[in-house]
Amino acid sequence: MKQNNQYIDEQVLKAILEETSSDMEQLQFQEWIAANSANEATFLSLQKIWKSGKAIEVFQNIDETADWEIIKTKSRKTIKLKKVNLFMRYAATVLILLSLSLVYLYQTTPGFGKYSQYKSMQTKNKIVLADGTQVYLNKESKIIYPKYFNSKVRNVEMIGEAYFQVKPNPTKPFIIKSGDAIIEVLGTSFNVKNETDGITIVSVNSGKVSLKNRETQEVVYLTKGEKGVIQKQKVSESKNEELNFNAWKTNVLTFKNTPMATVFSDLENYYGVKITNKSVKLDTLTYTNSFSNAPIGKVIDELELLLKIHIMQKGNHLIISDEKKQIKN
Amino acid sequence: MEHALKNQQFENLTETRIEELFKEHYSVLTAYANKFLSDLDDSREIVQDVFVHLFDHRAAVKIHTSAKAHLYTSVRNTCLNTIKQRKNHATHHENIKYLSSGFSLQADKILEQTELEYALFKAIDELPEQCQRIFKLNRMDGFTNQEIADQLGISKRTVETQISKALKSLRITIGPMLATLLIISLFNALK
Structure with missing residues (x-):
């Protein structure tokens, strides 16, 4: 009897779970439960199995193999994307810096972009600018000028000594920055010389020249046979008595x-x-x-x-x- | 505690190790997420993203607890955020309620439950083919014994025998584990 109580037919348990048990089966079940406390636990777990059918259905719908592939694909994509992004970020940064420096160099560095520069060493040189202006450059002098005169004025910069024979153009003033002097002309010939101690001398050979002190903005107008001197804060004009001011050129x-x-x-x-x-x-x-x-x-x-x-x-x-x-x- | 932390070794997450973790936990994690979200596709996506993140940041990810705990915490937090985003949705008010109050304890129980169900699913999956098929048709799809018999062209008696067979087999394979866990949960419930 005891042996019987320890064993129960699966059909009986199933009937209990299905709630289709007969009175006989009910009795058999009650005896079985009462016989051993472990039996109750067994039944509870069976009940659990029986009732969790719906809950475990979800696992049926999870395709591990397919989802692992999805993960690997997503992963590769994000890794690739991130790598590209990182690369692009660096590339963009480098590109921007590069173009900025190129623009900067183009705008500022003579000989590289917009501007040309000419530097004479131990020889004298003659340079013809884009507008036809002739520049005679004395020894150890330097001129920086645009390759093309595209703006409203013709701007050049000069250090040392040079004789300018400016091609007349009433709509485009020719402006020379040299030392503390800003020299503006329309079309004329004159000599510009930087001396030591920040002195700049402009000697006019023909036409009319305006000479401005860069610091004080003081202006003098010079005509043929006159010379202007910029010295510190002063601008002075006088008759040019130096016969040989442009001997270096002639x-x-x-x-x-x-x-x-x-x-x-x-x-x-x-x-x-x-x-x-x-x-x-x-x-x-x-x-x-x-x-x-x-x-x-x-x-x-x-x-x-x-x-x-x-x-x-x-x-x-x-x-x-x-x-x-x-x-x- | 301090001692345990000192001896904590960070896991070296290789691709192989991640695949192992995936095989071991993916289904449970997804079912677990599904319990919060009631949307299997959303759940799958969330868990996939957790793995993708692990994959992509495996060099940088520092797992302070176990890999398993890390995965569950990640999934749970993502679910929580998803639910928060959905908070206007009426059907999820219930979820928010228990997620915000004593969420962690509740979530642990849900996890335990899900693991149990997965163990059961695996056990069913190992049943002989015919037996498994009939049991699933009955328990998961909710067909009656007669319907199954008709569908498969076998006798109702055979269906009943197969279900009994499945129950017996499951009682042996998964029963002890279920029993232990059930006792524990009953004990906890009584407390």
Whole structure:
């Protein structure tokens, strides 16, 4: 009997679960439950199994294999997308920086984009700008100019010394920035020279030139035979008495009743030499002569012959003394 | 506790390890999410995204507890957010109610329940083919024994025998586990 109570026919349990049990089956079941507490647990779990049919149906509808593929596809996509995004982000950053610097370089760096630059070393050079303006550049000078004059004005920048022969164009003023000077012209020829101590000298050969101090905005107008000097905060104009202001360009040195001090100074400028005068008698003399494309040796010979002086050349240094004194010593 | 944390080793998430985790937990996680969302497709998507995230950030993801706990927490939190987004939807008011009050405890019970159901599903899945088919038709699809008999062209008696057979087999394979868990949950319920 006890043995029987421990065992129960599956059909009976099923009938109980289905709630289709007969009285006989009910009795059998009650006896079985009462026989052992573990039986009750077994039944409860069976009941659980029986009733959870709907709840476990969900697993039937989950396709693990298919969903794993979906995950792998999604994953690859996001990884790829992220990699591309990251790459694109870097690429875009680099591209923007690159184009910005290109624009900057184009706008500012002479020789690279918008502007050209010309720098003369030990030779003098002639440059023709896009508008036909001729620029004679002295030794060790530099000019920065646009390759094309597209804006309303023709802007150039110059350091050193240059002679400009500006092509006339009434609608497009030609503006030179040099040192503290802003020189504006319509069409003319003139010489611009930066000297040491921030001095800029503009000597006009023809036409009319406006010379403006960049700091004070003070303006003077210069015409033929006049020169303007910018020095610190000042602008001054005077008659240009320097015959040889553009000798470096013309290669002609002209002296006309010129005091010797000026002669020496012009020679120093033209030949790039240093002259020390030890002859006192020369201070009161003037000199008249003209040299064209003359080597310094020829100038020395002429001066010695005419003024009866002795010129000793030590490299770039010329020492002038009286002939007689030199002999005595 | 402190000691346990010190000895905590971060899991090295290889692709193989993730696939293992997927095989072990995907179905339960999805069914679990479905209990909150009552939408199998949404549930699948949420769980898939959790795995995708794990996949893509496997180098960076630091799992402070077990991988399993991490997965369940992620799914549960995503479900919670989804429900919040759906909060105007009348049918989910009930969910919000228990999610906001004592949610964690409730969620743990739901998880336990889902795991149990999955174990049962797996056990059924291992039944002999004919037996399994009949049992599923009866329990999942809700056909009567007569309907199944007619559908399969067998006698009603055979259907009944097969269902009994399934019950017996399940009682042996899954019964002890169910019993233990049921006792525990009953015990908890009594508390």
